[in-house]
Amino acid sequence: MIFQDYVFYALAAILLFAGLRVITARNPVHAALFLVLAFFTAAGIWLLLEAEFLAIALVLVYVGAVMVLFLFVVMMLDINLDRLREGFWNALPVALPVGLLMAAEMVMILGSKHFSADMLNAPAPRPVGYSNTAEIGRQLYTDYLLPFELASVVLLVAIVAAIALTLRERKDSKFIDPAEQVKVKRADRLRIISMPAEKESVSAAEPAAENK
Amino acid sequence: MIAQAQNLLGPLWPVVWTLLKIVAIVVPLMGAVAYLTLAERKVIGFMQVRLGPNRVGYGWLQPVADGLKLLMKEIIIPTAANRTLFLLGPVLAIAPAFAAWAVIPFDLTLVLADIDAGLLYILAMTSVGVYGVIIAGWASNSKYAFLGSLRSAAQIVSYEIAMGFALVGVLMSANSLNLGKIVLAQSGGFWQWYWLPLFPLFIVYFISAVAETNRAPFDVAEGESEIVAGFHVEYSGMAFAVFFLAEYANMILVAMLAALMFLGGWLSPVPFLPDGIFWLLFKVAALLFLFLWFRATFPRYRYDQIMRLGWKVFIPVTLVWILFVGGMMQTRWAYLFH
Numbered sequence: 001m002i003f004q005d006y007v008f009y010a011l012a013a014i015l016l017f018a019g020l021r022v023i024t025a026r027n028p029v030h031a032a033l034f035l036v037l038a039f040f041t042a043a044g045i046w047l048l049l050e051a052e053f054l055a056i057a058l059v060l061v062y063v064g065a066v067m068v069l070f071l072f073v074v075m076m077l078d079i080n081l082d083r084l085r086e087g088f089w090n091a092l093p094v095a096l097p098v099g100l101l102m103a104a105e106m107v108m109i110l111g112s113k114h115f116s117a118d119m120l121n122a123p124a125p126r127p128v129g130y131s132n133t134a135e136i137g138r139q140l141y142t143d144y145l146l147p148f149e150l151a152s153v154v155l156l157v158a159i160v161a162a163i164a165l166t167l168r169e170r171k172d173s174k175f176i177d178p179a180e181q182v183k184v185k186r187a188d189r190l191r192i193i194s195m196p197a198e199k200e201s202v203s204a205a206e207p208a209a210e211n212k
Numbered sequence: 213m214i215a216q217a218q219n220l221l222g223p224l225w226p227v228v229w230t231l232l233k234i235v236a237i238v239v240p241l242m243g244a245v246a247y248l249t250l251a252e253r254k255v256i257g258f259m260q261v262r263l264g265p266n267r268v269g270y271g272w273l274q275p276v277a278d279g280l281k282l283l284m285k286e287i288i289i290p291t292a293a294n295r296t297l298f299l300l301g302p303v304l305a306i307a308p309a310f311a312a313w314a315v316i317p318f319d320l321t322l323v324l325a326d327i328d329a330g331l332l333y334i335l336a337m338t339s340v341g342v343y344g345v346i347i348a349g350w351a352s353n354s355k356y357a358f359l360g361s362l363r364s365a366a367q368i369v370s371y372e373i374a375m376g377f378a379l380v381g382v383l384m385s386a387n388s389l390n391l392g393k394i395v396l397a398q399s400g401g402f403w404q405w406y407w408l409p410l411f412p413l414f415i416v417y418f419i420s421a422v423a424e425t426n427r428a429p430f431d432v433a434e435g436e437s438e439i440v441a442g443f444h445v446e447y448s449g450m451a452f453a454v455f456f457l458a459e460y461a462n463m464i465l466v467a468m469l470a471a472l473m474f475l476g477g478w479l480s481p482v483p484f485l486p487d488g489i490f491w492l493l494f495k496v497a498a499l500l501f502l503f504l505w506f507r508a509t510f511p512r513y514r515y516d517q518i519m520r521l522g523w524k525v526f527i528p529v530t531l532v533w534i535l536f537v538g539g540m541m542q543t544r545w546a547y548l549f550h
Contacts, residue, residue, distance in 0.1 A: 029350060052328070052329050053329055053332070056329055056332045056333055056335075056336045059336040059339075059340065060332065060335055060339055063336075063339070063340055064335075064336060064339025064340060064342070064372070065339065068342055068346065068369055071346055071350075072346075072365060072366075075346075075350050131328050132328075132329075133328060133329050133332075178514075178516050178517045179524070182517075
């Protein structure tokens with residue numbers, strides 16, 4: 001075994017453990033954190049395949065952004081763990097056949113002679129000057145330009161739809177638009193009036209003198 | 213001597229050599245962090261017409277005294293806290309802050325890992341740093357800590373987008389993600405550096421960097437007047453010090469990135485002076501001074517104003533400037549933007 005093999009097995013073991021803990025951890029926050037660990041380890045395995053752009057993009061997008069928002073939601077929800085576990089025996093009759101079916105499919109695919117590990121040769125190591133990033137860019141913007149642009153338009157529509165569904169102005173909220181606040185000039189709030197200086201009033205001084 | 217050590221260690225030599233290089237980066241970095249804290253207190257002191265620390269070794273040993281004090285203190289773990297995650301929080305805050313330094317070039321050859329996707333790697337590492345804050349806030353099981361961590365996470369995720377777009381402009385101009393190549397693409401003196409053609413991106417990047425490191429005036433994550441000290445309110449002793457180290461290491465990192473990408477890195481501003489690492493260190497020090505100056509000058513932003521600035525001002529500005537740069541590259545003025 002060469003050094004890369006040891007790294008692969010170490011990463012694979014961590015990945016399997018993390019994946020297992022995602023579905024077995026009792027606390028949803030722990031499960032989400034194990035999912036983060038799984039993503040991170042998967043990125044390590046991609047690095048072994050010399051796919052450094054994809055590996056770093058996986059960390060950047062999934063670990064750095066998606067899972068942060070995910071954790072955000074999971075942490076703020078007040079999840080009742082007992083209620084979640086109540087449904088276990090009711091769901092089992094459906095879940096068990098589905099799970100078994102999926103396992104059988106996996107075995108059929110991975111066990112067949114077309115997909116077994118010795119059918120897939122390890123990719124030949126690239127020459128030193130090869131840039132994975134530039135290669136992906138070239139593919140995306142030449143061969144796959146139309147699908148790439150279509151995918152981005154679909155994502156844009158999804159963003160617009162999500163915002164349109166949730167953005168409602170509540171009449172009773174005391175929300176203040178910061179843009180309007182920033183625009184405020186002195187003249188909108190303050191009026192400076194020019195007036196003559198007043199003399200000290202005589203009537204106000206008199207009662208004070210009487211009290212003596 | 214290096215050849216002798218190479219013979220002695222045999223196959224272990226690359227590991228030992230890399231570890232030595234890591235030590236050679238991390239130890240000066242820790243020193244820089246320690247003295248940045250002193251510089252901050254001194255600079256803010258002078259701006260407020262007072263002396264700042266001047267007792268322990270005439271002020272020069274103050275960081276050492278602070279470090280010793282924090283080392284001696286007890287680390288209190290709240291009873292209701294999640295013990296494992298509570299201790300994991302500071303580690304996750306500082307590990308990415310140091311890991312990002314692996315690809316920083318200090319000179320043409322003085323770099324630990326000269327990888328092609330260096331800029332992406334740094335973006336990925338800094339985005340992982342937010343987990344330290346989130347986990348610390350949640351594991352403390354305290355309202356103030358939790359609110360602070362939510363604020364901080366939302367702020368960091370928002371400003372990362374503007375920061376990423378600012379960097380897109382840089383990599384368009386330099387035609388590379390490799391930090392060393394980005395610096396070399398700026399060679400030719402002060403007017404060739406990217407601060408000029410990418411001026412809006414430079415400004416957006418630097419302000420986003422201040423927000424990204426949770427520094428004043430964007431430090432609502434630890435706003436003392438509202439939520440005590442934010443996500444690290446339950447931490448004490450060395451666990452607190454590690455958060456502190458991570459914050460300052462991140463400050464130095466973003467200043468270093470600004471110097472490399474917009475201010476020509478180790479290149480000299482004028483042709484008759486030689487290039488060298490001292491230029492880089494000088495630029496970083498000047499940018500760090502701005503951080504301290506901001507803290508002494510500006511009052512804290514309100515949270516919704518921070519979000520508005522990030523989403524409604526910075527992201528549109530960067531998008532427009534990226535389009536503009538891309539368009540100009542198709543004209544005969546393209547040489548101005550390379």
